[in-house]
Amino acid sequence: xxxxxxxxxxxxxxxxxxxxxxxxxxxxxxxxxxxxxxxxxxxxxxxxxxxxxxxxxxxxxxxxxxxxxxxxxxxxxxxxxxxxxxxxxxxxxxxxxxxxxxxxxxxxxxxxxxxxxxxxxxxxxxxxxxxxxxxxx
Numbered sequence: 001x002x003x004x005x006x007x008x009x010x011x012x013x014x015x016x017x018x019x020x021x022x023x024x025x026x027x028x029x030x031x032x033x034x035x036x037x038x039x040x041x042x043x044x045x046x047x048x049x050x051x052x053x054x055x056x057x058x059x060x061x062x063x064x065x066x067x068x069x070x071x072x073x074x075x076x077x078x079x080x081x082x083x084x085x086x087x088x089x090x091x092x093x094x095x096x097x098x099x100x101x102x103x104x105x106x107x108x109x110x111x112x113x114x115x116x117x118x119x120x121x122x123x124x125x126x127x128x129x130x131x132x133x134x135x136x137x
Contacts, residue, residue, distance in 0.1 A: 030093070030094050030096075030118060030121045030122045030125055031091055031092060031093035031094070031125070032091075032092055032122075032125040032126060032128075032129045033089060033090070033091050033092075033129075034089070034090045034091075034092055034128075034129045034132050034133060035088065035089060035133050036088065036089075036090060036132045036133055036135075037084070037087060037088050037089075037090065038062075038082055038083075038084040038090045040132060040135065041082060041090040041092060041132050051071075051072075052069050052070060052071040053069070053070040053071075054067050054068070054069055055067060055068040055069075055070075057077070058079075061082075062082070063081065063082060064079060064080060064081045064082065065079070065080050066078070066079040066080070072102065073101065073102050073103055073105075073106040074098055074100060074101050074102060074106055074110075075098070075099050075100035075102075076096055076097060076098040076099060076100075077096075077097045077099065078094060078095065078096050078097075079094070079095040080092065080093070080094050080095075081093040081094075081095075092125060092128070092129070094121060094124075094125060096117070096121055098110065098117065
């Protein structure tokens with residue numbers, strides 16, 4: 001299994017979390033290498049349940065998708081990219097940019113524990129990786 005966490009900006013380790021005048025801004029990227037061809041990964045992508053408003057910004061599933069997510073506790077954009085370095089391997093890269101945290105607890109968590117958000121996203125990628133690799137071709 002290959003897992004890579006890359007900072008997008010800032011020098012706060014694998015994430016960037018900046019406190020503005022009224023909002024916190026956090027942005028990071030996670031990726032995982034899946035032992036399956038890209039056509040299987042794309043076909044299985046997006047099978048999840050959560051209550052939020054999703055606004056599709058870009059949908060080109062053979063390469064990438066981007067959406068704005070509005071939840072009762074936060075607002076973020078997420079861009080998903082798929083690369084195929086080999087025929088039976090796919091790199092799934094997710095870039096998340098939190099633009100608004102709503103409520104005291106989410107703001108506090110973003111300020112004090114921004115790594116939790118990245119860990120949650122990496123766990124999601126890893127679960128998706130397992131789901132794809134265990135699915136029949």
